[in-house]
Amino acid sequence: RVNIERVKQKFNKLASIGGTANGGVHRLALSDEDREARNLFVEWLKERELEVNIDDLGNIYGIKKGTDPSLPPLVLGSHLDTVPYGGRFDGTLGVLTGLEIIENLIDENQEHTQSVIVVNFTNEEGARFPKPMISSGVLANKYTTKDMHMLRDVTGKTIKDELDRIGYSGKRENRITKADKFFELHIEQGPALIEQGASAGIVEGIQGLSWHQVTFEGDADHAGPSPMAFRKDAGVGAVKAMYRLHEWVSSAGDETMITFGKIKTEPDVVNVIPGKAVFSVDIRHPDPNILQRRVEEMKQIVIETSLETRLTNCIEDLSYMPPVVFSSDLTEQLEEICLKESIPAVRMYSGAGHDAMYMNRIAETVMVFVPSLNGKSHNEAEESRWEDIESCMNLTAELVTLSLHS
Amino acid sequence: RVNIERVKQKFNKLASIGGTANGGVHRLALSDEDREARNLFVEWLKERELEVNIDDLGNIYGIKKGTDPSLPPLVLGSHLDTVPYGGRFDGTLGVLTGLEIIENLIDENQEHTQSVIVVNFTNEEGARFPKPMISSGVLANKYTTKDMHMLRDVTGKTIKDELDRIGYSGKRENRITKADKFFELHIEQGPALIEQGASAGIVEGIQGLSWHQVTFEGDADHAGPSPMAFRKDAGVGAVKAMYRLHEWVSSAGDETMITFGKIKTEPDVVNVIPGKAVFSVDIRHPDPNILQRRVEEMKQIVIETSLETRLTNCIEDLSYMPPVVFSSDLTEQLEEICLKESIPAVRMYSGAGHDAMYMNRIAETVMVFVPSLNGKSHNEAEESRWEDIESCMNLTAELVTLSLHS
Ligand SMILES: NC(=O)NCCC(=O)O
Numbered sequence: 001r002v003n004i005e006r007v008k009q010k011f012n013k014l015a016s017i018g019g020t021a022n023g024g025v026h027r028l029a030l031s032d033e034d035r036e037a038r039n040l041f042v043e044w045l046k047e048r049e050l051e052v053n054i055d056d057l058g059n060i061y062g063i064k065k066g067t068d069p070s071l072p073p074l075v076l077g078s079h080l081d082t083v084p085y086g087g088r089f090d091g092t093l094g095v096l097t098g099l100e101i102i103e104n105l106i107d108e109n110q111e112h113t114q115s116v117i118v119v120n121f122t123n124e125e126g127a128r129f130p131k132p133m134i135s136s137g138v139l140a141n142k143y144t145t146k147d148m149h150m151l152r153d154v155t156g157k158t159i160k161d162e163l164d165r166i167g168y169s170g171k172r173e174n175r176i177t178k179a180d181k182f183f184e185l186h187i188e189q190g191p192a193l194i195e196q197g198a199s200a201g202i203v204e205g206i207q208g209l210s211w212h213q214v215t216f217e218g219d220a221d222h223a224g225p226s227p228m229a230f231r232k233d234a235g236v237g238a239v240k241a242m243y244r245l246h247e248w249v250s251s252a253g254d255e256t257m258i259t260f261g262k263i264k265t266e267p268d269v270v271n272v273i274p275g276k277a278v279f280s281v282d283i284r285h286p287d288p289n290i291l292q293r294r295v296e297e298m299k300q301i302v303i304e305t306s307l308e309t310r311l312t313n314c315i316e317d318l319s320y321m322p323p324v325v326f327s328s329d330l331t332e333q334l335e336e337i338c339l340k341e342s343i344p345a346v347r348m349y350s351g352a353g354h355d356a357m358y359m360n361r362i363a364e365t366v367m368v369f370v371p372s373l374n375g376k377s378h379n380e381a382e383e384s385r386w387e388d389i390e391s392c393m394n395l396t397a398e399l400v401t402l403s404l405h406s
Numbered sequence: 407r408v409n410i411e412r413v414k415q416k417f418n419k420l421a422s423i424g425g426t427a428n429g430g431v432h433r434l435a436l437s438d439e440d441r442e443a444r445n446l447f448v449e450w451l452k453e454r455e456l457e458v459n460i461d462d463l464g465n466i467y468g469i470k471k472g473t474d475p476s477l478p479p480l481v482l483g484s485h486l487d488t489v490p491y492g493g494r495f496d497g498t499l500g501v502l503t504g505l506e507i508i509e510n511l512i513d514e515n516q517e518h519t520q521s522v523i524v525v526n527f528t529n530e531e532g533a534r535f536p537k538p539m540i541s542s543g544v545l546a547n548k549y550t551t552k553d554m555h556m557l558r559d560v561t562g563k564t565i566k567d568e569l570d571r572i573g574y575s576g577k578r579e580n581r582i583t584k585a586d587k588f589f590e591l592h593i594e595q596g597p598a599l600i601e602q603g604a605s606a607g608i609v610e611g612i613q614g615l616s617w618h619q620v621t622f623e624g625d626a627d628h629a630g631p632s633p634m635a636f637r638k639d640a641g642v643g644a645v646k647a648m649y650r651l652h653e654w655v656s657s658a659g660d661e662t663m664i665t666f667g668k669i670k671t672e673p674d675v676v677n678v679i680p681g682k683a684v685f686s687v688d689i690r691h692p693d694p695n696i697l698q699r700r701v702e703e704m705k706q707i708v709i710e711t712s713l714e715t716r717l718t719n720c721i722e723d724l725s726y727m728p729p730v731v732f733s734s735d736l737t738e739q740l741e742e743i744c745l746k747e748s749i750p751a752v753r754m755y756s757g758a759g760h761d762a763m764y765m766n767r768i769a770e771t772v773m774v775f776v777p778s779l780n781g782k783s784h785n786e787a788e789e790s791r792w793e794d795i796e797s798c799m800n801l802t803a804e805l806v807t808l809s810l811h812s
């Protein structure tokens with residue numbers, strides 16, 4: 001059983017690092033706030049005399065050595081970075097679950113052959129450096145080290161620069177490249193669990209996602225003397241494309257999701273017709289074939305709209321992650337524990353990507369979801385019930401007990 | 407007759423101040439570039455021994471004193487500021503016309519009772535400080551001195567700060583508050599003259615304009631796990647509103663113009679549903695009653711869309727300028743000169759606002775338009791023919807000769 005009071009204390013300390021006036025957290029990857037959170041995490045690892053390793057991607061590992069460290073380890077963890085003005089739970093809860101379970105093993109003098117590791121992954125959110133989950137992606141050989149090190153934020157700073165600056169550039173040999181199992185507890189970030197009255201989500205997999213940047217170019221011109229029909233208004237073209245894409249997804253009526261998180265016009269002046277408009281497209285679907293088809297259809301609609309509005313278009317592919325299916329053995333074990341412990345749980349797919357997506361390639365993987373109170377996430381109002389958190393942490397702890405080689 | 411070579415030399419010098427790689431000009435109001443252009447203008451005024459006055463709004467006056475300076479002066483001028491990445495002609499040409507006509511009077515030892523003044527107005531564009539033509543607006547009592555001095559750019563700097571910084575905070579008593587006549591030569595900034603094969607536009611008035619800022623607020627949320635129907639996507643709401651507004655204006659099929667120059671979402675992250683979206687609305691019409699009706703209809707569409715998309719809305723009125731009708735005596739005189747001199751000219755309304763709009767309240771006013779080659783303006787590709795410029799400058803010079811009390 002986890003010590004939920006001990007978890008809450010740590011949780012509150014982390015919530016204050018980058019804490020916002022509205023009760024959220026603003027702690028972008030590799031910022032000063034991220035450094036402060038990392039330092040605190042390392043301090044906690046050292047207090048319990050865990051071995052602390054940092055790899056060249058900035059991932060932090062707290063290792064409780066087993067009696068046979070040559071065996072592949074059991075790994076738990078998540079991330080301490082947040083989106084701009086995000087919530088207190090996203091990521092943090094998974095890191096604290098790993099640490100709490102290891103503290104429990106220490107408190108109970110548990111013997112085990114394989115090592116148990118809690119990990120904090122770098123730049124999970126992809127909010128500052130626009131490739132989410134890139135550090136687990138490198139561990140799983142989806143991305144190269146250079147892909148990650150040279151990734152830049154909007155001001156042009158690279159991940160490598162920022163790792164050096166905050167003192168979290170470690171050694172390549174510290175990477176874990178193979179694990180026995182990987183467990184990640186996370187908030188659901190959507191309304192499914194709360195709507196079904198469940199206390200825990202057993203995550204069977206993650207839907208695929210595809211990110212794009214669309215640029216329309218026309219001619220900047222004066223808002224006054226340019227007849228409407230004469231214009232090449234890149235802003236209106238982008239508006240038409242987004243309108244149609246949204247109508248198309250809504251009328252498809254299936255599980256497809258589409259989001260335009262970033263919309264911008266240039267030169268960005270009230271009385272100048274935009275010569276350029278840029279927007280992002282995030283499309284998701286749990287079926288890889290349908291997702292691929294949706295991406296093609298999206299591009300078709302963008303191209304047609306640009307032709308019709310006499311604008312040039314450029315569609316850049318930013319990121320693609322196919323859907324993932326987790327270990328059915330592990331989801332079955334989770335279900336059995338829930339039955340035994342009377343935890344109201346449902347099986348579900350994750351709408352959001354997580355490091356578990358890539359860890360699934362190098363370890364038998366599963367996730368546990370905590371209900372999100374108002375279904376909201378990536379929002380300062382993110383909220384979960386501590387009873388649910390405790391149930392989900394205990395569920396994860398029991399899975400560790402069942403899984404651990406001793 | 408103007409000395410067009412002398413004008414061209416000055417024009418090229420001004421085009422190099424803030425000159426861009428693509429042949430445009432980037433010279434925002436009260437920037438370092440604006441200071442440099444102002445300094446050069448003052449140098450030219452002093453070379454011809456004109457009296458140089460700066461008022462507390464930063465307006466620069468070059469005065470050729472008449473034999474009876476108590477008479478209301480004849481004023482010519484325009485502005486030296488530009489929009490971001492704007493063109494070489496917009497504003498500059500009107501300032502140079504005023505100066506060239508005065509230089510001509512000097513060269514020809516012309517005697518006159520009233521003073522003749524060339525003026526450079528501060529922040530005509532409203533691109534940096536978002537109230538266009540505010541300095542002539544203060545002269546005409548549309549705005550207060552405080553309205554202008556406290557107006558801020560996006561970084562929070564006020565006009566007063568920036569006037570002080572670049573050394574152009576002059577004396578209030580230097581303002582002109584009443585003039586006999588005001589003439590402004592300007593490029594058309596639209597395609598009407600070039601399409602009709604004219605060399606000059608005789609401007610009968612200016613259409614009215616109304617500027618607004620619309621803000622939609624919903625809930626920021628995660629792009630992955632939030633079902634489409636569950637979302638309060640402020641970006642999609644804004645897209646729907648702009649789409650409908652554009653369709654509505656297009657289908658109205660009258661002279662109404664609508665422009666969304668600024669479109670932005672927050673928090674501006676690929677995988678976060680926008681919790682906030684802001685866009686600007688610029689609506690224009692030459693008839694004051696129709697313009698008023700259009701503004702009401704626009705607000706109605708915005709409000710309906712926000713209700714339908716379950717978002718809150720805020721519509722802020724930024725600027726309103728009713729249509730203006732210039733002196734019919736002066737337009738008739740211009741027409742007669744064009745007939746006599748065989749200058750192919752057409753009567754027209756201005757689509758863009760100009761300082762002449764406010765000067766019309768304190769002086770008998772008219773404008774002359776030079777054809778814009780590709781109909782483009784507020785664009786680096788802005789272009790006009792020097793033959794047309796020369797015709798329009800001579801036309802203005804003749805009107806000055808006819809108007810000047812001697
Ligand atoms: N959990 C999370 O925010 N992951 C980032 C990748 C995504 O957008 O799904």
Ligand SMILES: NC(=O)NCCC(=O)O
Pocket residue numbers: 222223224271530531532538539615757758759760
């Ligand atoms: N000429 C010009 O750009 N004036 C600014 C006001 C307007 O947008 O019409």
